[in-house]
Amino acid sequence: MALHPRAGQLAQAQDLIDLLSLMADYYTRVPSADDASQRVTFGTSGHRGSAAHSSFNQLHIWAITQAVVDYRREQGLLGPMLVGIDTHALSRAAFRSVIEVLVANQVVVIAQQDDGFTPTPVVSRYLVAHNRNVKALENGNSDLMDGLIITPSHNPPSDGGIKYNPPHGGPADSHATAWIEAKANLYLQQQMQGVKRVNYHLAISAGGVEYRDLYTPYISQLQDVIDMQAIAKAKVRIGVDPLGGSGIHYWSKIAKHYGLDITVINDKLDPTFSFMPLDKDGKVRMDCSSNMAMAGVVPARNQFDVCIANDPDFDRHGIVCPDGASVTGGLMDPNHFLAVAIDYLLSHRPDWPSTAAVGKTLVSSAMIDRICASHGRQLLEVPVGFKWFVDGLANSSILFGGEESAGASMLQRNGQTWCTDKDGFILGLLAAEIIAVTGKTPAERYHELCQALGTSVYQRIDSPINAKKKARFSQVSSDCVTVSQLAGDDITAVLTHAPGNNAAIGGLKVTTSNGWFAARPSGTEPLFKLYAESFVSAEHLSQLQQEAKIIMDNALKG
Incomplete structure (x- = not known):
């Protein structure tokens, strides 16, 4: 695929979305149930689409939400539902549509107070922590909490997305997504017959949404998965660019809570993402693994010991290292950082289960295979998709699961489950921990790994x-x-x-x-x-x- 002539350059006015038109399309366009491109396609990353193309509109969200309600009833789930959103323009509109259906179905909704944003890993961690102490009800049903996350991940600003995380906290499996997809498309075909709704303002005024502080539990528990004390003691200088994503307000709170030296390089919050350089194909895309999209972050590399970036729902990470004596700095290849992370963790997590495996997707670098062999650790190679790591992370039989697309998660330092979805916060903070403990940047550590195990x-x-x-x-x-x-x-x-x-x-x-x-x-x-x-x-x-x-x-x- 040829590189766009303006790739890596700041977006111009003609590259930006028209917010008014986008909102109008969301509320007024009617998708055709007979057009495959306009039907619900609910995979492990949920349903994604564009309001302008009639593939992500209010009718889709009503249908999907009702289908999720039906599915959770089938599963005997009677507990509350946590709903999180990212910073895409359509996410706030879709949130309102979701609330209308959930409250009409008498589902208790939990959301971030002050209309704040909620990153994917925060939702996952909250579900894991909450459900650990939930007991089954006498009638055989469960008061477990599950979640909906409204995000199209790193997709362009024109897109919208919604995904379902069951009580285990991670991406839904293929059975669940196929069930939800079929039911949602049936509602589209039936022109919303069977979908319950209540006006959003009535839902809010009736107390249908319980607003909570979701910041504090997540931030205060980060020390359970990352050696935050080591980072603070070493005074690691961390530069952060949230790329306008849902974790934008978390970083300053993390810095204050743990006494870290964190500088937020870019604190802009703009649903057009006008501050982004264009990606390889000339589109605005918040891809923290792309050299072109990260062109605004890389120049700051020598001002910090490490720079961290994330995508809009914060399930992915981008690691930027400074220039060093043996390496040229810049954005690390996701495979390279996964290799460094795994090698470090296998040497610095003594309480992890000795029988637990390292999980990788089969399109990730074979350097990981060599690292696991050098540590005498089992390697679990699975198809593409983070859903394959969920059960293992939940029962601690997988200690780390990573994808070549810059998404990963891992166990807590004591070997218990942290979260079962990708977590861009902890992978960024792990880069800082590696520097604090080893005195070397992840790029320098990868150079050493290549010398020992071969260069790929x-x-x-x-x-x-x-x-x-x-x-x-x-x-x-x-x-x-x-x-x-x-x-x-x-x-x-x-x-x-x-x-x-x-x-x-x-x-x-x-x-x-x-x-x-x-x-x-x-x-x-x-x-x-x-x-x-x-x-x-x-x-x-x-x-x-x-x-x-x-x-x-x-x-x-x-």
């Missing part, structure tokens, strides 16, 4: 694909690979199911002793994603990619 070259390429070929991915099998070598090395494995849990990966992964590739379709766009990594050289990676494309072209014929 990793790349993901997104390519257009038509609907027919995209559908063929579901039929790909190991028989599609008819060669015995890849880039000059013997093939050691051909995978269509993840080795960690035997779940289908929705594509193909081929490995050798010196590299690998994986191919899978995008869940939301007409693209297929080719991931590849070489422990030999950039030239070897290029050869690996070329041969991978030939293999996939043959596999997708038909």
Whole structure:
């Protein structure tokens, strides 16, 4: 995909959304239940869409919320529901729509006081902590709390999103999301017949929403997962750019609570996100793992020991290191920081269960495999999606779960569950802890890991694909690979199911002793994603990619 000529440059007026038009579209556009692009598509990251394209409108939110109410009744869940929102323009409007349906269905709603924003990890942690002490009711039902989070993550400002976290605190599994999706689309087809609603102002005046301080519990418990005392004692200088996201007011409170040296580089809150540099494709996108979107943060790297950025719902992290004697600073590749984080944690969490595994998605760097082997730790390799880590984080059989897209979470320092969704706060603070304890930046630590375990070259390429070929991915099998070598090395494995849990990966992964590739379709766009990594050289990676494309072209014929 070609780089946009203005990528990395500050957004201009013509790049920004028209807020009035966006709001009008949200309330007035009527999605067609017969148009697949306008139906509810509720995956593990929930439903996302655009009001202008009739894929995220008030009718969608009413239908989805009623479907969630129906689902939780099916599950015997009678407890309150925590509703969080991020800073996208449509999130506040969608919040009102959600409240109208929940209160009409007599669901007790918990929300941040003062109409504040609530990051995904704060919702997850609150659910985990609350539900730990909840007992089953006599009639077999449960007073457990679950949550709705209104966010399209790092998507452009024009988009909206909503996702459901069951009582375990993490992303809903495939069964739950399929159930909710089908029910919501049925409500759309029936033109909202069966959807209960009450006017938002009546819902609020009737006391249907209980407002709580969600800041304090989360912030005060951070010391249970991160060595905050070490960071404070070492006086680590931390620069933070929330990228206008939902955790924007948390950082100053964290600094005050723990006596940390935190400077918020950018405290702007603007639903058009006018302060953002354009991403690779020329769109405004709050992607803290993108060099282009992070072009406003990287120049400040030498003013601090580490800089941290997050996406709008704060489930992802971006780590920026200063220049050093052995390394050039800048935005760390997410795979590189995951490797450093795992290596550090395996040496500095003595109370973690010795039998617990490190979780990684199978498109993450094989450097993690080498680190786990060097520590004698079990590796659990699963398909793409954080949902695969939820149960393990909940029962402490997984000590760390990470994705190459800069999302991860981990256990508390004592080995108990912290949260079961991605947490951008704790990964950023972990970078500061690493500096405080080792005296080295994460970039310097990665350089040392490469010297000890080998240097890899990793790349993901997104390519257009038509609907027919995209559908063929579901039929790909190991028989599609008819060669015995890849880039000059013997093939050691051909995978269509993840080795960690035997779940289908929705594509193909081929490995050798010196590299690998994986191919899978995008869940939301007409693209297929080719991931590849070489422990030999950039030239070897290029050869690996070329041969991978030939293999996939043959596999997708038909």
